[in-house]
Amino acid sequence: MVSILVRIFIFLLVIGLIDWYSFQAFKTIFPTQTFVKIGYWAFSIFVYLFVAYAFLTFSREAMNPSFGRMASLLILSLIPKLIILAFLFGEDILRFFSGAFQSFAGGREGDFLPDRRKFISQTAFAIAAIPFLGILHGVLIGKYRYRVIKHTLEFDDLPEEFDGFRITQISDIHSGSFDDPKKLEYGVDLINKQESDLILFTGDLVNNHAGEMEPWMETFQKLKARMGKYSILGNHDYGDYMSWPSKEAKVANLQRLFEVHEELGFKLLRNESLPIQKGEASIDLIGVENWGKGFAQYGDLAKAAANLSAQSFKILMSHDPSHFDEEVKSFAHHIHLTLSGHTHGMQFGIEIPGWIKWSPASLRYPKWAGLYEEMGRFLHVNRGFGFLAFPGRVGIWPEITVLELKRRSI
Structure with a gap:
């Protein structure tokens, strides 16, 4: 029982990290659009609730279609977020070393880390849109594109x-x-x-x-x-x-x-x-x-x-x-x-x-x-x-x- 709870905790921690990083990109690109930020979290929460529902109701015997929809929603949501995570995590490494170097050189006051660059978030967002659209096409059209x-x-x-x-x-x-x-x-x-x-x-x-x-x-x-x-x-x-x-x-x-x-x-x-x-x-x-x-x-x-x-x-x-x-x-x-x-x-x-x-x-x-x-x-x-x-x-x-x-x- 303890091992199962530990696995669940690690899983939720990883998902939380992915979503937190993805949200940083949205915050940087849309700093004043509150509805965009609310929309991001509303979509993410909906996906995770639907995934939980699909797993709880999954039955091979009943051929429950929720599992297929869950798979497509999860992939549609996670793959673009993983791309954003890769970009922003890489930027954070650079920000850390840049901040450390400037602090060591005595040339930096105030916050240790430099601000996120909007260009990086925009690039990550644009590249993540490619698999998002590709997966969407695959679900709506590609599966019957004989x-x-x-x-x-x-x-x-x-x-x-x-x-x-x-x-x-x-x-x-x-x-x-x-x-x-x-x-x-x-x-x-x-x-x-x-x-x-x-x-x-x-x-x-x-x-x-x-x-x-x-x-x-x-x-x-x-x-x-x-x-x-x-x-x-x-x-x-x-x-x-x-x-x-x-x-x-x-x-x-x-x-x-x-x-x-x-x-x-x-x-x-x-x-x-x-x-x-x-x-x-x-x-x-x-x-x-x-x-x-x-x-x-x-x-x-x-x-x-x-x-x-x-x-x-x-x-x-x-x-x-x-x-x-x-x-x-x-x-x-x-x-x-x-x-x-x-x-x-x-x-x-x-x-x-x-x-x-x-x-x-x-x-x-x-x-x-x-x-x-x-x-x-x-x-x-x-x-x-x-x-x-x-x-x-x-x-x-x-x-x-x-x-x-x-x-x-x-």
Whole structure:
């Protein structure tokens, strides 16, 4: 009990320090506008009260939307304040040494510290406005700012009949997070406009339980592909992150999720494979259950590929990209292309093609978004179609991937 109180005290002390420094910037920029100062504290107190309410009422079972709103408000409030803190704390260090030097030199009377410079507060305020507006955009617009990313992949041993074969990959739908039917309809229509041969979904249909998909069934049933739709499970699909009244209830939920995949028109692959036939030729599609470093490892690649020819062209769906480095790239059979998701690119980052590609996800996953090639094998990590926890996307937009397979000319 004492340790909990100490942690709470330290947390409140840190929050108080952040807010105190941020308020100094407001005081310096708006010295006479009392309503601005009152507005600052009113907004901050509202955010903290809402955060407390969201935590007290949070329930995975009830899918309480307050948690997502809390996350967005907290991030929207704290990140700009941390930037202001960095500027003003740095200025205070300089003020301290400047005051100490002048006092030692005998050239300073009165207050020890020089006054804050309005320019520093204005600069901090202006720079803090950039992430504030970016986060606001991510919450209001970015989470549904779907983009289509296209890749052409060449292989020496691709059957001729599959030259030009197109695959649309989507991942991480997280249906329990959606809140705008019209924008979701737009995203599904955009998938269909790609007119691909296959649609492959690489896991996390829901956040926690099968019921989250019920409001969106009709929308996702509209997905179409000439040669079928196939899917796998992600780590969130098993219901491992919520409390169940009984083991039987959890099993029943997973069984219902299997039925949902079927009702959506997806063939769910659970540690199994099947041929995709075109003319006289075929390629092998493999789907494993979730296998992730630091996550549940239900996947069994050896079982899924047990009956496949070593010479066949193979595409693997595996939700977590860490599976590629840990097992897939060194697997006995040559797997030409692995499709993953899971990371979401942390829903936050900076991507400027040819210049910079960074996200906090890179600190956890060496292969966190986009196309990678290693040992003659390709991995594509989809940035996700939906969103989770934080109801927004900043710089890492929801992704629809189109992969065109080409036979390399000799």
